[in-house]
Amino acid sequence: MEVVRLPLTFFQTQVQYLRQRFSWVATTPVNYKLYVVGASWAIWGFESYLQWRQYPHLSKKEVPQILADSLDQETFEKSQAYGRAKAKFGFWSGLYSRVLDTGILYYGMWAWSWGVADSVVQYYAPGTSHEIWQTLITCGIQMVFGIITDLPVSVYHTFWLEAAHGFNKTTPTVFVTDLIKGFFVQIAIGVPFLAAFTKLLRWAGDSFVPAVMSFLVAFIVVMQIIYPVLIQPLFNKLSPLAEGELRSRIEKLASGLNYPLKKLYEIDGSKRSSHSNAYMYGLPWSKHIVIYDTLIEQSKPDEVEAVVAHELGHWYYNHPMKLMLVSQLHIFAILTASSVFLHAPPLLKAFDFPDSVAQNPPMQLSFFLFQLLLTPAEAVISFGMNAISRYYEWQADEFAAQLPSRLKSKGFDEKDDMGERLGRALKTLHIKNLSTVWVDWLYSAYHNSHPTLMERLKALKGFETDSHAKSRKEL
Ligand SMILES: [Zn+2]
Numbered sequence: 001m002e003v004v005r006l007p008l009t010f011f012q013t014q015v016q017y018l019r020q021r022f023s024w025v026a027t028t029p030v031n032y033k034l035y036v037v038g039a040s041w042a043i044w045g046f047e048s049y050l051q052w053r054q055y056p057h058l059s060k061k062e063v064p065q066i067l068a069d070s071l072d073q074e075t076f077e078k079s080q081a082y083g084r085a086k087a088k089f090g091f092w093s094g095l096y097s098r099v100l101d102t103g104i105l106y107y108g109m110w111a112w113s114w115g116v117a118d119s120v121v122q123y124y125a126p127g128t129s130h131e132i133w134q135t136l137i138t139c140g141i142q143m144v145f146g147i148i149t150d151l152p153v154s155v156y157h158t159f160w161l162e163a164a165h166g167f168n169k170t171t172p173t174v175f176v177t178d179l180i181k182g183f184f185v186q187i188a189i190g191v192p193f194l195a196a197f198t199k200l201l202r203w204a205g206d207s208f209v210p211a212v213m214s215f216l217v218a219f220i221v222v223m224q225i226i227y228p229v230l231i232q233p234l235f236n237k238l239s240p241l242a243e244g245e246l247r248s249r250i251e252k253l254a255s256g257l258n259y260p261l262k263k264l265y266e267i268d269g270s271k272r273s274s275h276s277n278a279y280m281y282g283l284p285w286s287k288h289i290v291i292y293d294t295l296i297e298q299s300k301p302d303e304v305e306a307v308v309a310h311e312l313g314h315w316y317y318n319h320p321m322k323l324m325l326v327s328q329l330h331i332f333a334i335l336t337a338s339s340v341f342l343h344a345p346p347l348l349k350a351f352d353f354p355d356s357v358a359q360n361p362p363m364q365l366s367f368f369l370f371q372l373l374l375t376p377a378e379a380v381i382s383f384g385m386n387a388i389s390r391y392y393e394w395q396a397d398e399f400a401a402q403l404p405s406r407l408k409s410k411g412f413d414e415k416d417d418m419g420e421r422l423g424r425a426l427k428t429l430h431i432k433n434l435s436t437v438w439v440d441w442l443y444s445a446y447h448n449s450h451p452t453l454m455e456r457l458k459a460l461k462g463f464e465t466d467s468h469a470k471s472r473k474e475l
Helices: 002-021 032-058 073-106 109-124 131-164 172-235 245-257 293-298 301-316 319-338 345-350 363-373 375-408 418-432 441-447 453-474
Strands: 238-240 261-267 278-283 286-292
Touching: 002 172, 032 073, 032 345, 032 363, 032 375, 032 441, 073 109, 073 131, 109 131, 109 363, 131 172, 172 238, 172 278, 172 319, 172 363, 245 261, 245 301, 245 375, 261 293, 278 301, 286 293, 286 301, 293 301, 293 418, 301 319, 301 375, 301 418, 319 363, 319 375, 345 363, 375 418, 375 441, 375 453, 418 453
Parallel strands: 261 286
Antiparallel strands: 238 261, 278 286
């Protein structure tokens, strides 16, 4: 027990110190609302600046050299037009959501919905305090408001933007049933989550950080298990990948790497869109690979195999686990910082809560409001997170390109051109998805979790020469 208690005590002392250092937070009035609104518009300004940098790239007339053999002028122009349409859509929908957010803050929607929730609770159970119910109703109001205000944006995106560029396969029926199913899934997960979270804060009091951390880790593990079994089947059909060349190629790769491949699926992505992809999920001892029907249709089996090899690279380097650790660290930092604000009446006052609530702030409310203060920090963090993710993508590409030589040493016979095949698959993916080919570096650093196509193709060429040089040395 000492092993656990010592670091916990040490951590508690640090939190105490932090709280003393920032004790003014509990007494000094600050115009947090103005700060949050200002910060959110500053970020909007920065994002618009990035779009302004990117836009000329979307107006370029010439196909990049590296794609000259596979991208014809007509398709290139289509992809540029699609890129410009997405950029305009991004600008207007971004502006719309900033205006909405500002309105929500200006009119004190948090305080208003907390008050409405209180009257509902008082109506059904007069004279009692049902903090959990009140929290659930407050968040429910925000959620319904979010769904309604988001509706015109997603209708426009699906039925105008995507449809105009030939991607939309979603019928109005699918759209509406998705919406209804999504609503109930949010309720089914959100209600127990929020109830447990509120109860946990109440129970753990000031030493809530380790308790909430353990709760979140357990939640993520449970979601990993129930998402593919209970939630995904509501939206998509996963069917076992048919016997044949592709299946036997992937099974061979998996056995060569001792990858615990449990199931290999094809997903009906084409039901909603003709965008294509592949991914994997599961627990360390039982992995599932899912390939979009659109990818199988658009590429040859040996090219799809190379895409799967890239996915296996993520597994080989433990990327999902590492990313989860980084995000745990992120959550840990947020929780620790939030402990300074948990008993701060000025925070609630700034967001229009009446004195009766602000004087003795419910911890979960302070926690939600504190999240708003983090807006600018989150924008900076997304630069870092994307940089990590891009590095991992580069590593997985390298893994795929060098996989044949790795397998040969184990007596497997695999053609040496995996990198080339991956390059071809990426080109096809890109061209069929009409993805943007010319990208501004700063725009990409902020927005992209993957290196650009041109960066990846160049890197793949480099890996190839690396692995040839290596095999020559071995000879
Ligand atoms: Zn990847």
